[in-house]
Amino acid sequence: MKNIKLKMARVQKDLSQEELAQIVGVSRQTIGLIELGKYNPSLSLCVAICKALSRTLNDLFWDED
Numbered sequence: 916m917k918n919i920k921l922k923m924a925r926v927q928k929d930l931s932q933e934e935l936a937q938i939v940g941v942s943r944q945t946i947g948l949i950e951l952g953k954y955n956p957s958l959s960l961c962v963a964i965c966k967a968l969s970r971t972l973n974d975l976f977w978d979e980d
Contacts, residue, residue: 916952921975924968925950939963 925935925946932946939946939960948954949964956964961976968975 916978918950918952918975921964921968922950924970924975928968930968935964935967938967 925932928935930938931943932950933943936943936946940963941960945954945956949956961972965972965975
């Protein structure tokens with residue numbers, strides 16, 4: 916399942932996938948795969964992404980379905 920919430924939060928912060936990847940210490944491809952729903956990040960990576968985007972885990976990674 917695609918992570919639209921992550922992509923929207925990243926765009927709202929005016930960050931490219933590359934810029935977010937540099938902030939959290941992963942490759943641009945990793946961010947792209949997370950957004951496409953093809954990679955499940957570790958909890959520590961989820962937390963780092965949330966901090967970088969000023970969002971909570973619930974905001975970005977909780978699936979309400």
